[in-house]
Amino acid sequence: MLNNASHSSPATTNQRRHLQDRAFKLLVKAAALLSVLVLAGIFFLLIWNGFYMFKEVSIWEFFFSSEWNPGALKNPQYGIGGMVVGTMLVTIAAMVLAFPLGIALAAYLSEVASPLMRGFVRPLIELLAGIPSVVVGFIGIVVVGPFLAQTFNLPNGFTALNGAILLAIMALPSIVTVAEDAIRAVPRSYREASYALGSNKWTTLIRVTLPAAGSGIIAAGVLGVGRAVGETMTVLMATGNALEVPDSLFDSVRTMTATMAIEMGEVPFGTTHYYSLFAIGATLFIMSLLFNLTAEYLAAKFRRLS
Amino acid sequence: MTDKLVVRNLNIAFGEKQVLKNVSITFPDQKIVALIGPSGCGKSTLLRSLNRMHDLTPQAMVTGEVLLDGHAILGAKVDVVDVRRKVGMVFQKPNLFPKSIFENVAYGLKVNKMGDKNLIRARVEEAIKSCYLWDEVGDRLDKPALELSGGQQQRLCIARAIAIAPEVILMDEPCAALDPISTLKIEELMLGLREKFAVVIVTHNMQQALRVADSTAFMYLGELIEYGPTTEIFNHPQHELTQRYIQGAFG
Amino acid sequence: MNRSTWIEQLGFGVLRLCTLLVVFLIFWLIIDLFIKGGDSLSWIFWSTFPQKGMTAGGIFPTVVGTAFVTLITALFAVPVGVASAIYLSEYARDHFLSRLIRASIRNLAGVPSIIYGLFGVALFVEGLRFGTSVLSAGLTLGLLSLPYIITATEEALKTVPKSYREGALALGATQWETIRSVVLPPALPGITTGIMLGLSRAAGETAPILFTGVAYYLRYLPGTVWDSFMALPYHLYVLATQHHAIEEVRPLAYGTALTLLAMVTVLNIIALQIRYRFQSQPTG
Incomplete structure (x- = not known):
């Protein structure tokens, strides 16, 4: 044998x-x-460290008070209500801007655009997704902020609206990508059935294709919300970080992420203030986890349907 | 005539689906056995169980025995690498690696540490020659193997399989993707392989079974229906199913 | 033109307008950066230290710091990420454990970057006593980029035909030998793309390094992994918001922003180019 x-x-x-x-x-x-x-x-880690804070602070105060003054020597206050409102305001406003725009882009790229146009826009969107958040924040300071101040006659542009516009820019790529995939996944036979009944391309898109891609598209939106809620540098640089419950989009706001970024560097280790930042982190983590799981559930539902 | 491979009461299920039902069959040394039958009859599953390729299918449930020279090859304790080195396989579509012609044939020799550089070179040359490929590729062994024609690729797959000196060669419809001329070359090659190895082929092509196989086994819905000398199976099938399949295939 | 055709034209017109608006916006923002910051860019800017309280000079230490941290990130995240992907693609069958691992990876990808920062403080800086250092920051960024590298590597491994694996196993190769010799080589371009995209994302992050090692200003380059460092993204944050003479240093901020943007863009383009070449090549 050979192997000998x-x-x-x-x-x-x-x-x-x-x-x-x-x-x-x-x-x-x-x-x-x-x-x-x-x-x-x-x-x-977040739950554990956050838990220490609740020895000193009631759950009610933490979530429903908007008085945040944890550094005070006498009578420190730990209410994150204002930050939660600020975070949600900026996030929702960002989605109001980015969601319709993202769906429009996705519909255009998958149903209308020529291959040449698509080959031009897609890489540009991917490029946008790669821009570091600190650069987007910088754009908020030097471009969007001054533009808003001038247009709406404000003392400065550091407002919730500035943050919302920037977050919309940042959320756009992921919304477009996920929504376009969902639209493309709609079986061709649906569209053909609609054409066969005499519908034109627009009616087919609005009445058949987009509803069929529904849960996939909503998943794109929810994913965008998850990202926007957790974004730090952009809002830190662009929204002015005032510790007040905002009345409108033209007010300065401070988000949960910004609070952690500002105070974590200066807080003494092991104090209630230190733990309270982890409690904010835990709240944020659970929020974004919920958004991610919802998006995942919707995406899975969409895959089953199509 | 010695029995190279013995299959006893082999049952294989993929999840709920029973694909082989109590199959017992013997493959003699230095003979070609053809497995025929309609799609889904389990012939490929039987073939793949002979070198443990069903290990790659996650939900495969296997009971029964397969003996190579009297030694069991199923079961977790058996060295599957050793089984596969002794029982080589050629697949339906040529599946050369994106490497050079030489590296493809040397692959099995190298992973199994079968000899030094010079010995490997000699064995590669010998394997390629016994597949009648040397005249076609001998002067360009360092060229990418995927540049060869389909028929050449399949013959190189055979060369790759025999380079590690196996004892059995399994072929899963080796000509399914080839033109008639390449098919004839491979069949000629099979007849040559018979002198050294036990050969088992799965084929959809009745004429091919007739041309090359010493014995033929007909399978239907996971069961072995009939097994005997090829001429007997084709000329005097004992079972009605066999008869219908062969006539259908001819007609 | 009848009414429904008219509506169709209008509808598609709106979609086209939205797309052009976004394209225009992207170009406007980038061109604006270039016009205002282009003058600051030069080899001297990239190769000198900041001077006069960071109101003059260059950004050399931030470039070095970012490169150093990214190196640590790569040393940790590339082997771990590629190994995880190999497990998921080559070994894991569909059972509880593999589903748990996949779910964890998907959720890690959605964890806000500042949370990674907090985790880095608690685990690396305090827990393991690595202090605020290149090592702590690099590992924190490594955790952050893991999900991207794993996902991209798994995708690349999935494009390798099953027949390669069968061919090698049938020749008596072990699974490890199969993976090393016939699965990884053809997947390498795809894996490289994923790694580069993941690392470029990590290199541009600010929040995770804020408390784990980055410094406002250092006179020296980091010599070992235990030193603090300056980094491009944090430097931009400092120049844009924290500096005592913000208007005066604006040109430097523009230059820093452009450098960061250029770095990330070039990395992205190279990465996508590798993937494009790989896709257009027949795999046999």
């Missing part, structure tokens, strides 16, 4: 190879499990 010519005996060589194989499998499995550990670690 091998150098070392086949049995020991094979043993070594099997050992190697098993070791490698163990290694990659351990690496994959790290992701589970990290997510669990983030979760427990």
Whole structure:
């Protein structure tokens, strides 16, 4: 037999190879499990540290008061109501801008645009997705802010609206991508059935294709909300960070993320103030987790339907 | 005539679906056995169980025995790498790696550490020659294998399989993707392989079974219906199903 | 023209207008940055230290700092990410554990970057006592980029035909040998693209490094992984909002923003180019 010519005996060589194989499998499995550990670690760390704060502060005060003054020597206050309102205001306004625009772009790219146009717009959108948030924040300071101040005759442009416009720009790429995928996933037969009944392309798009892509498109929106809620640098740089409950989009606001970014660097380790920042983090984490899970559920539902 | 592979009471299910039902069959050494039958009859599953390729299907449930030279090859304790080195396989579509011609044939020799550089070179040359490919590729062994024609690729797959000196060669419809001339070349090659190896082929092509196989097994819905010398199966089928399948296929 | 055709034309017109508006907006913002910041860019800007309380000079230490941190990020996230993807694509069958891992990865991708910052403080800076350092920041960014690298690598591995794996296994290769010799090589361009996109995202992040190692101003370059560092994105934040003479340093801020944008864009274009070449090549 030919294999008698091998150098070392086949049995020991094979043993070594099997050992190697098993070791490698163990290694990659351990690496994959790290992701589970990290997510669990983030979760427990935020909850654990946040929990310490609730020894000193009532849940009611934390969520429903809007008085935030944790650094005060006498009578510190830990109400994040104002920040939650600010965060939601900026996020919702951003979505009001980005969602229709994103759907319009997705519909245009998948149903109307020539391949050439699509080949031009798609990379541009991908490029937009890659712009660091600090650069977007800078654009908010030097372009959007002054523009808003001039247009609406404001003392300065550091308002909720500025943040909302920037977040809309940042959320746009993911909304367009997910929504376009959803529209493309609608079976061709739906459209053909509609054309066969004498509908034109526009009616088909509005009455058949978009409703059929419905939960996929909504998933895109919810995902966008999740991203916008957690965005830090942009709002930190563009919304002025005033600690008041905003009356309108033209007020300055301070979001939950901005509070963490501003105060984490200066807070003494282990104080109630320190833990309260983790409590904000835990709240934010749970919020974005809920948005992500909702988006995932909707996307899964959409995949089942199509 | 010695029995190379013995299959006893083999049952295979993928989840709820029973694909092989209590199959017992023997494959002799230095003979070609053809497995025929309509699609979904389990012939490919049977073939793939002979070198444990069903391990790759997550929900496969296997009971029964497969013996190679009297040694069991199923079961978790068996060294599957060793089984596959002894039982080579050629697939339906040529599946060369995106490497050079030489690297493809040397692949099995290298992973199985079968010899030094010179020995590997000699074995690659020998394998390519016994597949009648040397005249066509001998002067361009370092060229990408995927540049060869379909028929050449399939013959190189056979060369790759025999380079590691297996004892059995399994072929899963090896000519399904080839033109008639390439098919004839491969059949000629099979007849040559018979001198050294036990060969088992799955085929949809009745004439091919007639041309190359010493014995033929007809399978239907996971069961082995009839097994015997090829001329007997084709000329005097004992079972009505066999008769209908062969006539249908001819007509 | 009848009424329904008229509505169709109008509808498509609105969609086209929206798209052109967005395209115009993107170009306007980028061109505006270029017009106002283009003058600041020069080799001297990139190769000198900040001077006179950061009102003059260049951004050399921030470029070095960002490169150093990204290197640490890569050293951690690339092996771990690629290994995770290999597990998911090559080994994991559809059971509870693999579903748990996939769900974790999807949710990690949605965790706000500032949360990674908090986690980095608690785990690396305080817990493991790495202090505010290149190491803490690099590992924090590494965790952040893991989901991207895993997802992209798994996609790339999925494009490798199953027949390659079968061919190698049938020749008596072990699974590890199969992966190393016939699965990874053809997937490499796709993996590289994913890694570059993930790392360029990490390099542009600010929030995760705020409390884990970045410094306002340092006179020296970081010598070891235990040192603090300056970074491009944080430097832009400082020049834009924290500096005592914000209007005076605006040209420097523009230059920094453009540098950051250019760096990320070039990385993205190279990455997408690799993927494009890979896709247009027949895989056999």
